[in-house]
Amino acid sequence: MQTSLFSFELPEELIARFPPEKRGTSRLMVLERDSGNIYHRKVTDLPDLTDKSSLIIFNDTRVRKARVFAVNAETGGRGEFLFIEPVAGRDAADFSTWDCVVDKARKKRIGQKWLFPGSLTAEITEAPASDRRIITFEKPLDESWFEQYGHIPLPPYMKREDEKEDSERYQTVYAKNTGSAAAPTAGLHFTPDILESLEEKGIQIGWVTLNVGLGTFAPVRTEHIEDHSMHTERYNVPDETAELVNKAKKEKRNIIAVGTTSLRTLESAWDTETGKLRRGEGATDIFIYPGYKFKVVNQLFTNFHTPESTLLMLVSAFCGRDKIINAYKTAVQMRYRFFSYGDAMFIK
Numbered sequence: 001m002q003t004s005l006f007s008f009e010l011p012e013e014l015i016a017r018f019p020p021e022k023r024g025t026s027r028l029m030v031l032e033r034d035s036g037n038i039y040h041r042k043v044t045d046l047p048d049l050t051d052k053s054s055l056i057i058f059n060d061t062r063v064r065k066a067r068v069f070a071v072n073a074e075t076g077g078r079g080e081f082l083f084i085e086p087v088a089g090r091d092a093a094d095f096s097t098w099d100c101v102v103d104k105a106r107k108k109r110i111g112q113k114w115l116f117p118g119s120l121t122a123e124i125t126e127a128p129a130s131d132r133r134i135i136t137f138e139k140p141l142d143e144s145w146f147e148q149y150g151h152i153p154l155p156p157y158m159k160r161e162d163e164k165e166d167s168e169r170y171q172t173v174y175a176k177n178t179g180s181a182a183a184p185t186a187g188l189h190f191t192p193d194i195l196e197s198l199e200e201k202g203i204q205i206g207w208v209t210l211n212v213g214l215g216t217f218a219p220v221r222t223e224h225i226e227d228h229s230m231h232t233e234r235y236n237v238p239d240e241t242a243e244l245v246n247k248a249k250k251e252k253r254n255i256i257a258v259g260t261t262s263l264r265t266l267e268s269a270w271d272t273e274t275g276k277l278r279r280g281e282g283a284t285d286i287f288i289y290p291g292y293k294f295k296v297v298n299q300l301f302t303n304f305h306t307p308e309s310t311l312l313m314l315v316s317a318f319c320g321r322d323k324i325i326n327a328y329k330t331a332v333q334m335r336y337r338f339f340s341y342g343d344a345m346f347i348k
Contacts, residue, residue: 001224001225001290002223002224002225003220003222003223003224003225003228003308004308005321006225006308006309006312006316006321008307008325008328008329008332009332010307010332010338011332014332014337014342015157015158015337015339016338016339016340016341016342016343017159017160017341018341019165019169019170019188019341023169023188023189023190024043024044024189024190024191024193024194025043025044026042026043026342026344027040027041027042027043027336027344028040028042028043028045028046028343028346029041029327029343029344029345029346030345030346030348031319031323031324031346031348033298033299033318033319033323033347033348036319036320036322036323036326036327038327038330040334043189043190043194043344044194046194046198046301046346047194047197047198047200047201049346049348050198050203050254050256051203051253053202053251053253053254054203054204054254054255054256054299055203055204055205055206055244055245055255055256056198056203056204056205056206056258057205057206057207057208057241057255057256057257057258057265057266058172058187058190058207058208058258058259058262059172059184059187059209059210059212059258059261059262059265060175060177060208060209061175061176061177061178061180061184061210061211061212061261062171062178062180063152063170063178063180063181063182063183063212064083064143064146064178064179064180065147065149065150065152065153065167066082066083066084066181067080067081067082067083067150067151067152067153067162068080068082068117068146068151069081069117069151070114070115070116070122071114071115072107072113072114073113073121074113077107079103079104079107079108079114080102080103081100081101081114081133081135082100082101082153082181083098083099083100083146083150083181084098084099084100084101084132084181084213085098085099085179085181085211085213085234086098087099095140095141096136096138096139096140096141097134097135097136097137098134098135098136098137099132099134100134100135101131102133105127105130105131105132105133108124108133109124109127110124110125110126111123112124114135116137116149117149118145118148118149120137120138120139120141120145121137121138122137123135123136152166152167153181153182154166154170154340155339157339158340158341169188169341170183170188170340171183171188172184172187172188172190173190173192174187174190174207176207177209177211177236179209179211179234180211180213181211181212181214182212182213183212183340184210184212184258184259184261184262185259186259186260186302186303186344187258188341189344190258204248206244206245207238207241208238208241208266210233210234210235210261210262210264210284211233211235212261213231213233214231214233218230218231219309220310220313225289225313229285229287230285231285232283232284232285233283233284234281234282235265235268235269235282235283235284236280236282237265237266237269237277237278238279239279241277241279242276242278242279245277245296246276246277249275249276249277249296254298254299254348255296255297255298255299256297256298256300256301257297257299257300258301259302259303260302260305260311260314260315263288263297263300263314263318264284264288265284266296267286267294267297268284268286270296272295287313288313288314288317288318289310289313289316290313290317290320290321291317292317294317294318299346300315300346300347301344301345301346301347302315302345302347303338303339303340303343303344303345304331304336304337304338304339304343304344306338306339312324315345315347318347319347327345331343331345
């Protein structure tokens with residue numbers, strides 16, 4: 001299947017570069033999965049649009065201030081490092097070697113030493129891809145270092161530097177487990193009031209953690225989507241969430257994923273042999289595109305995604321490419337705001 005089938009025309013002015021003035025006030029396009037019918041509501045209407053027997057799953061990952069600037073120890077040149085994940089392991093004691101996405105990669109060669117804030121030095125030890133470098137510090141990093149010296153890693157299409165407001169608004173209100181290099185953006189719409197309204201209606205809420213890295217947002221550079229390879233991302237399914245999902249599946253109730261990261265976690269953790277969701281930690285490189293048969297999720301709350309992205313391919317698999325492309329054309333005509341800080345879609 002050609003990557004170009006997932007392209008669409010998007011006026012530059014519809015890209016949301018800043019969040020809405022108030023969290024939770026964005027527009028919501030409702031797309032009926034079977035019929036393709038579309039109607040327009042607000043995010044605050046979601047509890048009224050959701051059956052009270054439903055189970056809704058959120059990704060509670062927290063975005064690390066993973067964008068850090070450093071200086072070449074030899075030349076004095078400035079460079080940017082986006083810290084994706086520690087290489088040696090997930091414990092704090094192993095946080096000395098990191099996989100990073102870098103700018104001006106040709107100038108970042110193995111053996112170079114770079115001076116980081118806080119009087120720390122790191123050496124480039126590997127080059128696993130054209131735009132990635134493995135760097136090793138003389139001691140492990142901790143989250144306080146990122147909080148003090150790092151920047152919120154806003155997507156490049158925002159075409160601006162992060163601001164103080166982004167430290168709050170590029171996190172979900174329920175963010176808990178630090179480890180992501182990008183936000184699970186569908187969750188940015190939710191407020192404590194919306195969560196409370198869902199619970200008051202009797203809708204069950206469950207949590208998973210998927211640390212968002214390269215796998216979710218890496219562009220598709222191949223002509224045919226089948227030739228694209230996803231990077232691996234780590235996830236965790238708590239015992240309680242596995243029990244909730246397995247019970248909902250048995251009772252044939254709606255399971256709603258908030259965001260593509262929650263959906264990918266649930267689909268990755270499903271055990272086809274036992275017909276149950278596996279609990280605990282795991283890793284996934286799942287690539288969902290048209291033809292995929294969904295095993296867990298049957299409703300999806302998501303944002304509007306970039307052209308020719310794996311995320312657009314995922315929602316096309318969920319609802320049908322023609323329906324999604326038509327919905328996106330309608331969104332452009334209706335002046336919806338796109339991408340991370342943009343409006344939302346509920347596919348039901």
